[in-house]
Amino acid sequence: MVRVRWGLLCVGVSSVLLLTGCGGEAESEPTVAALPSSTVPTATPTATTVPITTTTTTTTVPVTTTVAPTTTLTDVHFERNESYYFTSPDGNFQCGIIKLPTRTEAGCEGTTTPIPPRPENCMVNWGNGIRVENEGEGAFMCSGGQLYTSGGPDADPVLPAGTPLAKLGFTCTTTATDVSCVNEQTTHGFTVAADSNEVF
Template identity: 30%
Template sequence: MRVLTLPFLAMIASLVPLLTPEAEALPANAPAIAQSSEDSFSSNGFIMPSKNIYCVIYGDRLRCEIVSQLNPMPPQPASCNLDWGNGLSLLKVGKPFVTCAGDTVFSPNYKTLAYGKSWSKGGFICKSRTNGLTCTNPRGNGFFLNREEWKVF
């Protein structure tokens, strides 16, 4: 086993400040350069006033989840060995499909989409109503979702 000498340790200690970046204050009027991924993710989604349905857009996909699960629950295909029946996904082209996923898109930072209001981003449009949520893609395909039923079109 080698024993490090005191001069060697002193040299290493003198290099530590060079390896540790120091934060610099930005001018008060400086624009933000980047946001954390949580902020970016949260700004791309919303939650319904009931807190039962929430959606997010990422890439070319809109994914909406429902806490109470789809009703009626569709049969789980053999090709899905993850969570099934927690929501629907919609691409920019094509019909929606039941999501098979081992994760969630929930964020506590989503803004509430009030009943009677619409949300649009990336070509997707979602309309919040007291009887449920309707979302469409740029081609007019979409879905309706509430705790009693769901439909794709």
């Protein structure tokens, strides 16, 4: 027996239970019915298509490029007794930026053509070298011997083409066939090769 606060439970037919108010209260509760199991709607499973989203992730890997530094020549490579000596890439010229007691100069010695006429006051070798000093334009040399060599047991190192040697106020550069040296302050200098030369 089920107790209901306002009435009795009455049993109906066909195994249907109905709760109804049988008493004399003014209020009435709604009727609750239990339906047979065959009449209870059942949820029919439905297939739901869920779209699959494909995400493509692109990873960019930074490419590291190693650039070889510009060739830097150490002072020790060319320096001898506060001066700097080198050989042209073609081996035709011995050159130097040298510090002398009374001046500093840059010059090269080797065979070049054409050679200007020998000056009357030159009593020794003429036309075997060309140089630029602290003052004045580049010029051919009148000399009694080699100046632009360190005199060491080995040949002076080659100054690679396109690599400047800047020392003592002068800058010398080379190509495969010529050498140029310039006084950085006066901008005077020279360019010399086996078959050409220029002073300025």
